[in-house]
Amino acid sequence: MQMPQALARFNRHVTNPVQRLWAGWLPPFAIVEHVGRRSGKPYRTPVNVFSADVDGKPGVAILLTYGPDRDWLKNLTAAGGGRMRRNGKDFGIADPRVVTKAEAADxxxxxxxxxxxxxxxxxxxxLTKTD
Structure with a gap:
């Protein structure tokens, strides 16, 4: 199931600006920091994050509540990664790989x-943590 695109637009303009104030500090939320693939503009997108072991390396899993056609994911993919603020700590994220929920659960x-x-x-x- 995917959430409606109208809700995604609403969240982008109304909910996300509020969540950016605290999402990098309060579990299970985090902020994905990425750069626009065409504009070069920096963006900060709040997400729900789960700790993961990605091919033997520390990483994170993010459920794609609005599906895989998200600008933040396209930006991370184009750049090969970005940064994340989670639990008050900043770290790099790399190698975005879209998978099914069942595969990610493993x-x-x-x-x-x-x-x-x-x-x-x-x-x-x-996503794999890089530092």
Whole structure:
């Protein structure tokens, strides 16, 4: 299931500016920092994040609540990565890989896996931490 695109537009203009104030500090939220692939403009997008082991490396999994056709994901893919602020800490993220929720669940930390698996979304992105 994907959330409606009208809700995505509403969140981009109304909810996200408020969430940017605290999402980088309060679990399970985080801020994805990325650069526009055409404009070069810096962006900060709030997301829900789950700790993950990505091919033996520390990483994160993000459920794609509005599907994989998201500007922030396209920007990360074009640049090969970006930065994330989570729990008050900044770190690099790289190698975005869109997968099914079931595949991503295998990478999510054991404690969060039951919650992750029950959420009603189909796709996720796996990202490796770089620093």
């Amino acid at each position: 990478h999510v930390s054991a404690g969060a896996r039951p919650i992750f698996a029950r959420l009603p979304f189909e796709d996720a992105v796996l």
